[in-house]
Amino acid sequence: MTTALLAMSHSPLLDYVDPPADVKAAVDESFAVARKFANDFDPDLVVTFGPDHYNGFFYELMPPYCIGYEALSIGDYGSQAGALNVPTEEAKGLAEYVLSQGIDTAVSLRMEVDHGAVQPLEILFGDIAAKPVVPVFINSVAPPFVPINRVRRLGQAVGEYFAQSDKKVLFIASGGLSHDPPVPRIATATPEQRAFLLGGGRHLTPEARDERQQRVITAGKAFAKGEADIMDLAPEWDKELMEILASGDLSPLDAWTTEWMTEVAGNSSHEVRTWIAAYSAMGACGAYTVNYSFYKPIPEYIAGFGVTTVIHA
Numbered sequence: 219m220t221t222a223l224l225a226m227s228h229s230p231l232l233d234y235v236d237p238p239a240d241v242k243a244a245v246d247e248s249f250a251v252a253r254k255f256a257n258d259f260d261p262d263l264v265v266t267f268g269p270d271h272y273n274g275f276f277y278e279l280m281p282p283y284c285i286g287y288e289a290l291s292i293g294d295y296g297s298q299a300g301a302l303n304v305p306t307e308e309a310k311g312l313a314e315y316v317l318s319q320g321i322d323t324a325v326s327l328r329m330e331v332d333h334g335a336v337q338p339l340e341i342l343f344g345d346i347a348a349k350p351v352v353p354v355f356i357n358s359v360a361p362p363f364v365p366i367n368r369v370r371r372l373g374q375a376v377g378e379y380f381a382q383s384d385k386k387v388l389f390i391a392s393g394g395l396s397h398d399p400p401v402p403r404i405a406t407a408t409p410e411q412r413a414f415l416l417g418g419g420r421h422l423t424p425e426a427r428d429e430r431q432q433r434v435i436t437a438g439k440a441f442a443k444g445e446a447d448i449m450d451l452a453p454e455w456d457k458e459l460m461e462i463l464a465s466g467d468l469s470p471l472d473a474w475t476t477e478w479m480t481e482v483a484g485n486s487s488h489e490v491r492t493w494i495a496a497y498s499a500m501g502a503c504g505a506y507t508v509n510y511s512f513y514k515p516i517p518e519y520i521a522g523f524g525v526t527t528v529i530h531a
């Protein structure tokens with residue numbers, strides 16, 4: 219067994235809203251480090267912990283987690299569309315082990331994923347089907363949420379499963395950190411938004427897709443000028459999270475309530491659940507150290523933007 223971890227923020231706005239040149243250069247540099255890390259490790263298998271943004275999962279039936287036996291990228295925000303290369307037997311073995319540990323994951327025999335799952339694959343490997351990938355969805359935008367301790371337990375079970383494996387496994391977390399992009403919320407939804415959130419947002423027409431994306435792009439541009447009606451990024455919260463994750467003892471995160479996370483770090487801050495699960499998976503395979511860490515709050519991307527690489531100590 220060998221495992222490694224790459225945790226990174228994603229943003230649908232990477233190709234749509236430009237931060238100042240020095241910030242963009244710093245992000246590109248962090249991507250170059252991540253790319254070298256992933257390719258030097260040369261995984262036999264990749265496990266992605268990713269959220270979804272009402273593209274594959276809707277309130278009609280919203281699981282807290284889901285393991286994909288097959289997966290299709292929907293291709294939002296210019297991301298690559300099409301099938302992921304999912305080793306179905308491996309995904310099935312993982313789901314069966316996770317369930318045997320009392321973690322009630324859903325499975326999907328045809329999971330639809332968005333930029334939240336595939337953006338890192340494109341950045342690291344150039345193609346979403348370049349590596350065998352088992353996609354693990356973690357609900358990070360649609361309340362109600364499970365407590366953080368359960369996310370840790372999910373990650374631990376995933377890690378335990380691969381600790382037995384003879385494969386080189388790269389865990390990837392995609393999401394966060396603090397951010398509050400303009401995503402419709404069920405609690406405040408208009409009838410039209412409610413229909414979208416229940417399932418009407420699946421397989422949008424190109425026109426409807428474009429309108430949806432333009433709204434987020436416009437918000438990113440306004441946010442960069444300090445003019446958007448969304449919550450500020452929370453760099454102190456982001457740094458505290460990254461410190462706890464790096465410490466190897468994730469138990470302090472159990473005190474982080476859903477309500478508090480939303481209040482301090484925004485409605486989409488729950489995407490950090492992908493980081494927490496992935497770090498837990500890594501920890502279940504042995505002691506670790508963070509050997510590279512990048513962080514910047516980037517309003518143009520509507521994201522507290524972090525990239526970390528993690529190896530076993």
Ligand SMILES: O=C(O)CCc1cccc(O)c1O
Pocket residue numbers: 228229230231271393394397399400401434486489519520521
């Ligand atoms: O719902 C959408 O279309 C995208 C929202 C969104 C915006 C910026 C950073 C993110 O991580 C994110 O999820």
Ligand SMILES: [Fe+2]
Pocket residue numbers: 228269271334393394486489
């Ligand atoms: Fe996201």
